[in-house]
Amino acid sequence: QVQLVQSGGGLVQAGGSLRLSCAVSGRPFSTSAMGWFRQAPGKAREFVAAISGSGYSSKYGDSVKGRFTISRDNTNNTVYLQMNSLNPEDTAVYYCAAKGGMVVTTDALQFENWGQGTQVTVSL
Numbered sequence: 001q002v003q004l005v006q007s008g009g010g011l012v013q014a015g016g017s018l019r020l021s022c023a024v025s026g027r028p029f030s031t032s033a034m035g036w037f038r039q040a041p042g043k044a045r046e047f048v049a050a051i052s053g054s055g056y057s058s059k060y061g062d063s064v065k066g067r068f069t070i071s072r073d074n075t076n077n078t079v080y081l082q083m084n085s086l087n088p089e090d091t092a093v094y095y096c097a098a099k100g101g102m103v104v105t106t107d108a109l110q111f112e113n114w115g116q117g118t119q120v121t122v123s124l
Helices: none
Strands: 003-007 010-013 018-025 032-039 046-051 058-060 068-073 078-083 092-100 118-123
Touching (some): 003 092, 018 032, 018 092, 032 068, 078 092
Antiparallel strands (some): 003 018, 032 092, 046 058, 092 118
16 A cells, blocks of 8 residues: 655744655655645645656756755655745645656656645745
8 A cells, every 4th residue: 555644844934944754655665756746725736846766856846946855765765845935825735746657747647646735834
């Protein structure tokens, strides 16, 4: 059984930082590309970041470039999203996702397994 268990998130003031974690079990981790997506109320799901299985390749959504960093620990089967300089527009439920293959993609439909989601709220 594949499980993606998220942790982190919460409430932070604008300009602050948070780190999300996603622990993966039940599927090969080092050969899985990982991604983070988010969805705000009334809005479509948005690509945030993705990283290749090796960790050498990554992509970011335009709205988070330079502020968010995706990383992974293949020893502990965990992917992280470090979020800095947060602003209220970053408020959303954040989801981690896994896909087979090493290729990084921004397409949510290509991700096979999803975490439970975690709320991030940024206040003024």
